[in-house]
Amino acid sequence: MTSEIGTFRLSLPGPMLRRGFWLYVWKAVTAEGQELLYVGRTGDNSSPNASPPYIRMGQHLGSMKNQNALRRNLVNQGVEPETCNTFELVAHGPLHPEVVKPKDFDHSDQAVRLQLMEEHLPLRNIVGAMEKRLERDLRAARYSVMNVVKWKHDVDDETWAPVRSAFANDFPRLKELG
Template sequence: MAELHTLTLPGPMLKRWFWLYVWRIDTPKRERLYVGRIGENSSPYATAPYTRMGQNLGFKKSSNSLRRFLTEQGISPEQCAQSDLVSYGPIFSEIGKTEEEDYGEQMEPHKPVRDRTAALERDLRDALADAAYSVLEVVRGKAKFDPKIWAAVLGAFPANFPKLKGVSVDG
């Protein structure tokens, strides 16, 4: 049966920089979380949270990680009561394409920023799991987090995930 639905998108979520995000999915069984970042391994460019939102739930195997995690557990995203995308950022600016540099040259300045964002993604995922949230995926990585930015992340997400209150900034 057809129904009217509304999606409100804040303007800043259109910015192509490095972001962290958490999907909160109200599945038929229980609430599940999926933690991600914007700032890819395979490209020197960042995207916007609204773009990543569609990719996560789309059907292209190289970018639909949220859909894959859900379907591997027998959950169809379309059967979920609600999905909320909680985005934090922009954290770091996109490196951006210049006329003088080619794709390969763009990866070099992109990698350190990507790795710093990946460390924050991993630590946010672990903090949510440690706080007894049901998180779909495991995020691996060896990069070190930036304590100042990590403190800001931990200060932002408890508004949506209250069990994070009191988590140590020390990682």
């Protein structure tokens, strides 16, 4: 791999700093021009946290095995991330706000943590169902999606329709699914 020196810019809209439950799609364009998609969400499975999408940006391309799913999926496709032409993150949300924690929240306080998880889980389950639906709809619309979202919950069509419509602005073949 050759090392190239360059000047690059990344623009980040301020609203992407808001914590909460977001859906997102990474679009990686390879050196050959192939578009590869990765579908994700914010809203932890193991804690009552729902980070903003900008935090997931660095994690996805980093070296931590339990956080770098985009990097792993690209490598599994035979693509070294550093050789990609571009990465674009399309994020929609927050669909729900993060569960409000007490100012003095201590992660080791199991009683408070359990109470917060009771509030967090229903929101996480809805957004997880939307993540699954987005991955399947993008695939049905003939986009090249690298990951398969496994989630036991489903989302009803009425709740899903405005979210799919929002993503159809960037992925227009979703409009064909009606």
